[in-house]
Amino acid sequence: MALIEIDTLSVTFTAKGRPVRAVKGVSLNVAQGESYGLVGESGSGKSTILRAICGLAPVSGGTIRIGGQPLPHPRGPAFSRQVQMVFQDPYASLHPRHTIDRTLSEPLAIHGIGNTDQRVTQALNDVGLPPNFRFRFPHQLSGGQRQRVAIARALMLEPSILLLDEPTSALDASVQAETLNLLNRLRAERGLTFLMVSHDLAVIDHMCDRILVMQHGQAVEELPREALARAEMKTDYARSLFAASADRMLGA
Template sequence: MSALKIENLDISYGDSKVTHGIGFDVAEGESFALVGESGSGKTTVLKAIAGMARSWTGSITAFGHARTPGIDRGFARQCQMVFQDPYGSLHPRKTVDATLSEPLAIHGVGDSGARVDEVMQSVGLDRRFRFRFPHQLSGGQRQRVAIARALILKPKLLLLDEPTSALDVSVQAEILNLLKRLRREQGLTYLMVTHNLPVVSFLCDRLAVMRHGRVVEVASVDQLKRGELQDPYSRELTRFSASHPKT
């Protein structure tokens, strides 16, 4: 079954069209990446799926249900987003407990205490962090809180917008390993935006290469590892990544 199906997706900001005829299909349980240079429209696609970019035409279908533009609470129970900057995405005056409890209150989910304990444990956060504020946490701990907030409603699909790029190199691997474990343990589906091809190789099954708001190629990670991408721009990205390795 498809977890997410995108067809002929055109997204606009005012009179400016950002994407053109985007289409791809993510299977349930798959980890799929959107890659490409800055400005290619990758994050805009995530925002349209999440309901933050509302001016679009085409089709967005998640687990067989068509999505309409704007905020949809039912859709939010199935799909959540983890943002690039873990400090900017957390309210500075809310404790971890308040941050994690808020989605439960909005959606009328009871037993918040037990749910918060459970999700904190699942992302590797000790209970002593529960009543701390974001400024009292490290970058890696803040991103664990952001991931916990995305998981608190027990969605099936996570949208990951450069989930490690704002972190210190020393903790990037920890978060990537956490995401890999969570996907395996909870049967999650990932749609991830990144420019880091080694991250794609580690975490994903397939990728779509975007350029100037269009998908130029969809390939498997095995093709990426073997250097068998077909589009000239895709091959250029691979060569650039090989000559500028991430530390």
């Protein structure tokens, strides 16, 4: 049984009094321990799927199940302990007036989990940051360090699933690989399941076992990493994404 099951999901927003279908009947399954990628251009609906899982987007059709169970609305504490999200911009996702210590301690306090000092210190160590970072503020950290804190915060409740929304796109190229390698290590050590969004096929190829290509809110093509590496796409759109990604890498 898949850990994440999405069946004919539709998400419809209202913009200027008119309905906008951001996701149109998308289905996918993610096995426990798998890393699954959603790739496509801006506006393809890939990030909206992550928001729908978290209860942050208006689902107009279809079902989402975690561990075989449909998700409640609102999501509630049990969901937070099983599923966490890492956002694109680490500076925007961290409270600017909260120390790193408070940022990491807060989920524990909300869920009544003790042993805070040891857990915070261990979380920083797990993402490669020294203990004295506990009492710094986000503006005192580099972009890569802030994203490491965001990852540590997502792991504080020991979830089994991480939703990753363009987790390296706001970082310098030199820091991107370090962050992706960190995520891969944590996945292996903790048996995590990833559902990851990116517009960059090179990132998806590095991170994901299977990929779903999306366009205009619809699923275009699903393919395993091996097919991506061999450029064995079946659709013109997927081939065009691959070509654009290859051109960016050559131009870098």
